[in-house]
Amino acid sequence: MSQGQEHVNLETPPKCTADFCLIPLGTPTASVSAEIAEVQRLMKRSGLKYSMHSAGTTVEGSWDDVMRLIGQAHTLLHQKGIVRIQSDIRVGSRTDKEQTMEDKVAAVEKLLAADKA
Amino acid sequence: MSQGQEHVNLETPPKCTADFCLIPLGTPTASVSAEIAEVQRLMKRSGLKYSMHSAGTTVEGSWDDVMRLIGQAHTLLHQKGIVRIQSDIRVGSRTDKEQTMEDKVAAVEKLLAADKA
Amino acid sequence: MSQGQEHVNLETPPKCTADFCLIPLGTPTASVSAEIAEVQRLMKRSGLKYSMHSAGTTVEGSWDDVMRLIGQAHTLLHQKGIVRIQSDIRVGSRTDKEQTMEDKVAAVEKLLAADKA
Amino acid sequence: MSQGQEHVNLETPPKCTADFCLIPLGTPTASVSAEIAEVQRLMKRSGLKYSMHSAGTTVEGSWDDVMRLIGQAHTLLHQKGIVRIQSDIRVGSRTDKEQTMEDKVAAVEKLLAADKA
Numbered sequence: 001m002s003q004g005q006e007h008v009n010l011e012t013p014p015k016c017t018a019d020f021c022l023i024p025l026g027t028p029t030a031s032v033s034a035e036i037a038e039v040q041r042l043m044k045r046s047g048l049k050y051s052m053h054s055a056g057t058t059v060e061g062s063w064d065d066v067m068r069l070i071g072q073a074h075t076l077l078h079q080k081g082i083v084r085i086q087s088d089i090r091v092g093s094r095t096d097k098e099q100t101m102e103d104k105v106a107a108v109e110k111l112l113a114a115d116k117a
Numbered sequence: 118m119s120q121g122q123e124h125v126n127l128e129t130p131p132k133c134t135a136d137f138c139l140i141p142l143g144t145p146t147a148s149v150s151a152e153i154a155e156v157q158r159l160m161k162r163s164g165l166k167y168s169m170h171s172a173g174t175t176v177e178g179s180w181d182d183v184m185r186l187i188g189q190a191h192t193l194l195h196q197k198g199i200v201r202i203q204s205d206i207r208v209g210s211r212t213d214k215e216q217t218m219e220d221k222v223a224a225v226e227k228l229l230a231a232d233k234a
Numbered sequence: 235m236s237q238g239q240e241h242v243n244l245e246t247p248p249k250c251t252a253d254f255c256l257i258p259l260g261t262p263t264a265s266v267s268a269e270i271a272e273v274q275r276l277m278k279r280s281g282l283k284y285s286m287h288s289a290g291t292t293v294e295g296s297w298d299d300v301m302r303l304i305g306q307a308h309t310l311l312h313q314k315g316i317v318r319i320q321s322d323i324r325v326g327s328r329t330d331k332e333q334t335m336e337d338k339v340a341a342v343e344k345l346l347a348a349d350k351a
Numbered sequence: 352m353s354q355g356q357e358h359v360n361l362e363t364p365p366k367c368t369a370d371f372c373l374i375p376l377g378t379p380t381a382s383v384s385a386e387i388a389e390v391q392r393l394m395k396r397s398g399l400k401y402s403m404h405s406a407g408t409t410v411e412g413s414w415d416d417v418m419r420l421i422g423q424a425h426t427l428l429h430q431k432g433i434v435r436i437q438s439d440i441r442v443g444s445r446t447d448k449e450q451t452m453e454d455k456v457a458a459v460e461k462l463l464a465a466d467k468a
Contacts (some may be wrong), residue, residue: 125276125279125280125303125306126260126308127276127309127310127313128306128309128310129302129305129308129309130305130308133305133308136272143293143298145327146321159242159244162242163242180301180305180308181302181305184297184301184302184305185246185298185301186242187248188246188247188297188298188301189244189245189246190241191246191247191250191297191327192244192245192246192247193244195247195329196244197326199329200329200330201326201327201328201329202326202327202328203324203325204321204323204324204325204326205322205323205324205325206321206323206324206325207320207321207322207323208320209318209319209320209321210308210319211317211318211319212312212317212318213317213318223319224328
């Protein structure tokens with residue numbers, strides 16, 4: 001634990017869902033698919049459950065594992081010469097029930113399906 | 118045009134892709150699936166191209182159409198009694214080429230597929 | 235109104251607060267201060283109330299005015315040769331009371347000040 | 352290190368700047384100032400450098416320290432009975448130079464000041 005956090009004695013959430021959109025800055029072209037592919041390869045090696053969509057990548061796990069993995073994605077691209085990276089992360093945690101990324105979509109789709117009944 | 122913007126004479130982008138995550142505050146329960154289902158019904162009626170995933174909804178169209186639609190989602194839920202709403206919107210525009218939400222995923226998956234070749 | 239939205243007849247919120255972080259992609263360097271300065275000049279000309287901080291710019295006004303202004307910021311930078319731009323927008327609307335950006339900070343600081351009393 | 356991450360051997364960035372907006376869900380009222388005040392007290396105890404503004408809180412430090420602190424903020428509010436929390440985090444890292452939150456604003460303001468010269 002760093003000097004900076006000696007006064008705080010709290011665990012981080014054992015489970016969270018994070019959706020992140022990573023943007024490399026100062027790259028020669030406006031295309032970022034090569035960088036995103038690198039990040040996807042890292043996701044796969046991580047062993048964490050994840051899903052890529054057109055606006056980001058959703059990943060599930062403990063807060064520490066998920067956040068470490070996104071940080072490692074920054075480091076990986078820094079090592080490949082990207083000097084600046086900005087990510088937008090939407091992260092949620094809840095204590096009332098376990099809910100996977102599939103559960104969230106299913107709950108909404110069940111309501112929508114009832115419209116047609 | 119409001120008083121507030123009389124000095125700015127610039128169009129908004131003719132095309133953008135936005136991904137938004139809408140959160141109702143001060144609701145009786147922590148479940149938001151009923152509210153998200155309402156938003157999905159609105160998306161459908163809008164005629165704009167959209168796709169729901171576990172961390173938000175992606176929508177394509179002109180900047181004005183897309184932003185109006187997200188604003189209408191706020192109004193719809195306000196009308197149903199939600200007094201406070203916060204949305205996180207990731208929005209991108211580009212002038213170098215047309216790119217749909219499917220194109221973005223396909224570009225990355227093409228690179229990943231080459232890993233196995 | 236575009237073809238795409240003929241079925242939706244809802245106003246957008248008369249008031250909102252948005253905080254946006256705009257990122258130009260594919261620029262020669264990782265510095266974005268020149269682009270952000272352009273955006274600040276646009277904010278000033280808009281007549282809307284705004285405030286820059288290290289992680290973005292907060293702006294208040296009607297939903298339509300605020301979103302048009304952020305879209306104009308994209309267009310302005312596109313016109314200056316930036317071919318791709320991504321913004322992250324946090325936007326809130328509420329119907330229970332009027333609340334300015336100063337009000338929100340003041341409400342928290344009042345609670346913190348009471349700690350010392 | 353968890354089971355889930357045995358294959359990834361990369362450090363996280365030694366320095367980052369994160370701006371987060373934390374939203375408690377399912378609270379009795381739409382006001383969140385009490386919860387945000389709790390988070391500010393935690394920030395203070397952490398020893399990390401931070402700054403609150405109307406749309407979030409900016410914090411500087413190593414990736415691990417910063418992300419742990421935001422996770423602890425979730426835990427703190429969970430312990431106080433908030434069953435669901437969603438945060439939006441904008442996080443940046445760079446390897447080309449050290450840059451504080453004040454540096455970023457100063458770089459833009461220097462450009463704007465030159466307008467008047």
